[in-house]
Amino acid sequence: MTTIDTFLMFEGAAEEALTFYVGLFPDSKVLDIERYGPEGPGPEGSVLRASFQLAGKTYMCIDSFVQHGFTFTPAVSxxxxxxxxxxxxxxxxxxxxxxxxxxxxxxxxxxxxxxxxxxxxxxxxxxxxx
Structure with a gap:
């Protein structure tokens, strides 16, 4: 079955953000965190990919090591x-x-x-x- 998860791209604050969010909402937890190793390409220890639940809904996030010309927008909330x-x-x-x-x-x-x-x-x- 096809599923859809909300995906959040951070530039260095993914773990801090997901930890903050999980602490705010009931029925929330970190499901998994995969980190960059010493071989990169992102900074060692930063979030390659993570998934977490907020109020029972699944979200995904990363730390992008690439600087983009965009970030989050209130058009999606x-x-x-x-x-x-x-x-x-x-x-x-x-x-x-x-x-x-x-x-x-x-x-x-x-x-x-x-x-x-x-x-x-x-x-x-x-x-x-x-």
Missing amino acids: LFVHCDTEEEFDRLYAALSEGGSPLMEAGDHGFSRKFGWTNDRFGVSWQLNLA
């Missing part, structure tokens, strides 16, 4: 459905810290509470309290 206001506030604060909020948390007319932020790694998150 991870949308989080929060069950409680406490959960929303905790996640929004953690994901916004060191990042750049795109829409401050609040009532924007289409839900009780919504916020959109880029985290410190550049990944875009939309959080919604239905």
